[in-house]
Amino acid sequence: MASFFLKAQEITDSTTVELLPEEKWWAGVVREGHLMPFEPNEEYSIDLMGNNEGNQIQPLLLSDKGRIIWSESPIKFTIGESEISVASYGSPIDVKRSSKDSNLKEAFQFASSEYFPASGKIPDTLLFTKPQYNTWIELIYNQNQEDILEYAQNIIKNGFPPGVLMIDDNWQEDYGKWQFHEGRFEDPKEMVDSLHQMGFKVMLWVCPFVSPDSDVYRNLEDKKYLIQEATGDNNPLIVRWWNGASGVLDFTNPGAVSWYEEQLDRLVDTYGIDGFKFDAGDSYFYDQPLKSFKDVSPNEHTLTFQKFGLKYPLNEYRASWKMGGQPLAQRLHDKGHNWDDLQMLIPQMLLQGLIGYPFNAPDMIGGGEFGSFINLEAVDQELIVRSAQVHALMPMMQFSVAPWRVLDEKHFEAVQKSVELRKQYLPLIMDLVHQASENGEPIVRPMEYEFPGEGYYNIKDQFMLGSDILVAPILQRGVSSRTVILPKGRWTWKDKIYKGGKNIEIEVALNELPVFERK
Secondary structure (H helix, E strand, O other), rough: OOOHHHOOOOEEEEEEEEEOOOEEEEEEEEEHHHHHOOOOOOOOEEEEEOOOEEEEEEEEEEEOOOEEEEEOOEEEEEEEEOEEEEEOOOOOOEEEEOOOOOOHHHHHHHHHHHOOOOOOOOOHHHHHHHHHEEOOOHHHHOHHHHHHHHHHHHHHHHHHOOOOEOOOOOOEEEEEEEOOOOOOOOOHHHHHHHHHHHHOOEEEEEEEEEEEOOHHHHHHHHHHOOEEEEEOOOEOEEEOOOEEEEEEEOOOOOOHHHHHHHHHHHHHHHOOOOOOEOOOOOOHHHHHEEEEEEOOOOOHHHHHHHHHHOOOOEEEOOOOOOOOOOOOEEEOOOOOOHHHHHHHHHHHHHHHHHHHOOOOEEEOOOOOOOHHHOOOOHHHHHHHHHHHHHOOOOOEEEEEOOOOHHHHHHHHHHHHHHHHHHHHHHHHHHHHHHHHHHHOOOEEEEEEHOOOOOOOOOOOOOOOOOOOOEEEOOOOOOOOEEEEEEOOOEEEOOOOOEEOOOEEEOOOOOOOOOOEOOO
């Protein structure tokens, strides 16, 4: 058993990068995507050692002048008035330029091929081809067989196509005891069979935590499969997280990995479970003195948990470190049921792609705050519609709150229309998914990526789906028109041709998502 002490993590390399005139930078911190790009005179600092900000990170910075900063180890950096100061915990810092007079797209392509090349694989295609449905908002911690089946039946009854069904937290007996709770699941095999017959694939929520009052915990403690305290009597480390205090499985230990694999494979073999939603694993849970089988950084503890999920094509992660180019579904951190959070979806999704995570999903449509949907008077129906429209042409689209429960007829039909619109563009989405598996390129892209140097670097309310589809959702309450920035060329929407190279004003009905196709 190796020891890891936080204070032992020392800076081993540092450098200063002078900013070029009018140079803009994007950094590998998805949670901060709405703040980017950073410009001169906008000071920003972060330390990525043991800090993933609750979402995906990469030890990467990219500029619209084609420059790249990378280290194989966690970095900390400050973007100041005229320079970027970067320090690395363990590995040399690379500062490169894709080519002279290059741009953001070329910088990404260089970084992708050099540091996180595409694997040639994709997650399960059902994650893209049909909407996903998560039981969290409707059932919260009362995950049970009867209500899960009713939720699935209502999906089909209300005209939505079956897809991936994610059974969320508290289906299990205990954290670490990955068995269906007998009091809430009379016959889980029959439940899964029924879901399969309806056309769903079934995922289960799991995490690396182990409840300290369970028999599983004592067994794992005896085998030394749990991360331990750094000092004292080698007791398991107890970590506080959103559901209390738990031990943590040590994924640097091959024995612990084999044990976890046995638990999940038993669910696959016994009940027909198709895949898993891997929650937690954030590096900040390991950002303290501890002992583990291998001496690794907090970020590498996150990495070992992610690598485990590569075995299961039907997967989902939220906390990620250095897994660019890999076939893992990456979702955004939990979003609130409010318009401010809706406006963060596009820049954060675009940043995911820019740092090597193209197989990405926004959080649940309308947000993941279950409290917002208990009192129907607090539900913002318009927000749910506009959220569904943003999701519609993203790589993935995930429902949780049941639209038929919280929406009136007008708003419900608008959500249904967004699902139908996705079908129209699904061939393109899947082409881009397969291309991403080969070349790593984002599926949804910033305007600056496709139209470099034209002043579009700070556009956060529209995006490109591939190279020729421009999507411009409504992101504000009570708004029925918006300005769309059209690049040069000929664009069409609703059978009308628009000449680009200018801003246009359009009227947008509640049930409309403006989608401009370049001709």
